[in-house]
Amino acid sequence: MKEYKTITEISGPLVFAEVDEPVGYDEIVEIETPDGETKRGQVLETSDGLVSIQVFEGTDGIDRNASVRFIGETLKMPVTEDLLGRVLDGSGRPIDDGPDIVPEERQDIVGEAINPFSREYPEEFIQTGVSAIDGMNTLVRGQKLPIFSSAGLPHNDLALQIARQATVPEEAEDEGDDDDSEFAVIFGAMGITQEEANEFMDDFERTGALERSVVFMNLADDPAVERTVTPRLALTTAEYLAFEKDYHVLVILTDMTNYCEALREIGAAREEVPGRRGYPGYMYTDLAQIYERAGRIKGEEGSITQIPILTMPSNDITHPIPDLTGYITEGQIIVDPDLNSQGVTPPVNVLPSLSRLMDDGIGEGLTREDHGDVSDQLYAAYAEGEDKRDLVNIVGREALSDLDNKYLDFADRFEDEFIEQGFKQNRDIDGTLDIGWDLLSMLPKDVLSRIDEDLIDEHYDEDAEAEEVTAD
Amino acid sequence: MSQATESDVREDGVIESVSGPVVTAVDLDARMNDVVYVGHEGLMGEVIEIEGNITTIQVYEETSGVSPGQPVESTGAPLSVDLGPGVLDTIYDGVQRPLDVLEDKMDSAFLDRGVDSPGIDLEKSWEFTPELEEGDEVTRGEVIGIVPETESIDHKVMVPPDALEEGETAEIVSIESGNFTVEQPVAELDTGEEISMRQEWPVRKQRPAAEKYTPKKPLVSGQRILDGLFPIAKGGTAAIPGPFGSGKTVAQQSLAKFADADIVVYIGCGERGNEMTEVIDDFPELPDPQTGNPLMARTCLIANTSNMPVAARESCIYTGITIAEYYRDMGYDVALMADSTSRWAEAMREISSRLEEMPGEEGYPAYLAARLAEFYERAGYYQTINGKEGSVTAIGAVSPPGGDFSEPVTQNTLRIVKAFWALDSDLAERRHFPAINWNDSYSLYRDQLDEWFESNVDQEWSSQRQWAIDVLDEESELQEIVQLVGKDALPDDQQLTLEVARYLREAWLQQNALHGVDRYSPPEKTFRILQGIKTFNDEAFEALEAGVPVDEIQNIDATPQLNRIGTTPDDEADEFVSGIEEDITEQLRELY
Ligand SMILES: Nc1ncnc2c1ncn2[C@@H]1O[C@H](COP(=O)(O)OP(=O)(O)O)[C@@H](O)[C@H]1O
């Protein structure tokens, strides 16, 4: 391994060095500072005689006298089942005072793309126990379903609730088989505060989830560039557990906004032509290389389900970070500041939320025959009620028709009874759908045009509408 | 893709630099757009710039670990596709490598590097039946025989367009029926040219055609809002722009499933892996509404998903359109869907910025508009060089950042395409699907297709459509007033118009792609639903005139049944509508 003392330029997170032997693109570099600290980096560009290096741990302390070593390989993650229960830093080094990790394999952290031909379409319902998700935006095994939130909202509580409550109903039924041991959580934190980190760790420890988790922690005061590798380390570990050890892995990545800021920082240091709002033009491709590492593979037992969390700058869904994410992921769950200030928990606004894989994961034999229709009708009715709210502010309730008033009441009850459940309650899918019918029964039967007539006959509560009418 | 034979390969260049998918080499003897193999692993790339002794290459595979000093070999041939039987019922990556073959060769579900494969199976033998005899004269492009390629499609074996000059004739000196592999000659010309079932064609070059006509026939889509309001012609161009989650992919997939094309080329360009998997799973199961055969029998899929190498995303559009042109040359009507052209444009931007080209608007290269125009220009209703009529219809999804249509890809596309189906996040949020905004969308083909719909569906096709448009227009004006004063403040006749418009939206424009029946609406049914709503309209206004209060008109229980026509099986729909019409008429007339 050749060692150079040829650094010519240091600029932000980048270091440029002269070389007299060829160096491979993406290869790992070790830089030893004059006071003996070793930092790792990665080759961003290589040409005859000159390489540019992105340093993960920040360039402070590096000077012209620092020595540069090229390892001759790309960044690898040492993987083993023993990682379960361990806490690592954002570069994958243990920080929990546990024993050394003896890897079974070392895997390239830039995962190869899954051949679309080899994928298995995800359609196994995951019951999260949260009505806004199960009923309206169903999650399935192998899906990538992000939470779009804003600073100060309880997205972490929601993520933790999902991690705690998620089950695949059939499995719960045939107890005795040790299926639950096959469930693992990978938690990748990027630039979150110590306080948030504690929140997660406390919950993991309290519920015993830590044993079946691998935690990667890059905190707010850790180097920003490191954040670009943290999710890749997490996903490499997830792929190993899912596709070599048959685990059903749930990957929580938070906060993707910090990840994207780090990308922007590197782009700016490289003096690249920036894309929209200063983010690199290749951010879509870069994010896709993270998010697409979810899914199922034909013939494999395990799966990777991803719940990335991101905070939308200024709660703006058209900001490049949520925008590009939404274009890649299989839907989004929107945590809404207005619902939050109304006190609805979890404050999920279902209207702009979406699960693209819902359709194949629900229905007879999967959840319930009426699920699709009920959800469609709840959407339509809630949207109608929302419209009426705007109107009622102007003209008052009296100016609205009977039906319009019912829609208004519906929207209120939908938020207070269907969405509202707190972070502790675990509702099964029957419970969720039954609440749905309770609410739909407030409306006259013949406006329920999204629902099959037989299902209306079966589930519609004739008395409920009458009650409402007399109550008026 | 079409593979170079060993003898073409010369080891002649050396890598000078590597930056992501862009590699430069020195001392490489290659032409623009030649395919080259890069590095010790032989990663496939294409020459995109030559400057002095430096050749710039875009590499179609990941370049991690590739270093300066490694060799580059030129094949001396441009990026080409393999054309012949076996293209249909196949899924390719962006450079026409069959993904099932790659899975096999790599023995993994993950895409490894440096593995190549021909676009069509070179070993498989096909049954060739000549259409011509020894002694017959042929010109370029002429069909010499037939191969049953799939249940649905007879593959026409043609004299390659570049085998003879335009206008040149040659005589067939031998032609044989029987089973052949795609490389074995099935005929020989007196020029010495041997003709096999396989041709190669460089993807960036349009295949020649004799003439381009004004398209007059609709591509019947089975989507009510499209056939009914914004139809597209066979040989036409259309764009579907919309923010994420508004229904671009579902719309494209519905078209791929139900449009009355002979052949479908579906390009997943920089989008989700699972969406391609869904197509791979569904298409072999679903029947083609025209033939009843599995849809896959008429389909070729190209999948270059968002996490696959970005350079191959740039090329997948060309791979797709070249395949489409090839089947057009056989006289087929081909429909090509590209989901999404924005990802293609972004791939251009990414490569361009690595080349440090002067950026244009929002960082896109200055040639963005030209490339988009070239692509859509390859669509059209043509007379082929062998005298047949064939078409390529191109339908591109556009993914504007933040859903903002003023961005360069949407704007440049708008200037070219003739049908514009604008998706709307408001409609999508309230689950009004397809979320095509009827105020913002248009089709310039509408008038030229009326004749077809009038003689094939109903004489009243265009007049009834105009009625629907007028009602919807009036509704949007009235809605503005309603937002201020509430609906009850409107006069009765306007309230009734709103009611009719609501049925137009709910019973006619909305169509559930996930419902086994509703997902496909034959034009007869599309027309009949509208007729049913019109009947309600006419009867209701008569009742109003006779003094019946609008509340009572709205309250009859027959009208909501209109919303259930879509999900009523096609062969029962007519009777079902008649039943509703009778009930409506009876119930309304009872009121006065
Ligand atoms: N015609 C339709 N019928 C029913 N649902 C639809 C329809 N179009 C879109 N959807 C719903 O909207 C979701 C997003 O559609 P999709 O085509 O994937 O959006 P885009 O490609 O614009 O991001 C789908 O998963 C589906 O639930």
Ligand SMILES: [Mg+2]
């Ligand atoms: Mg899409």
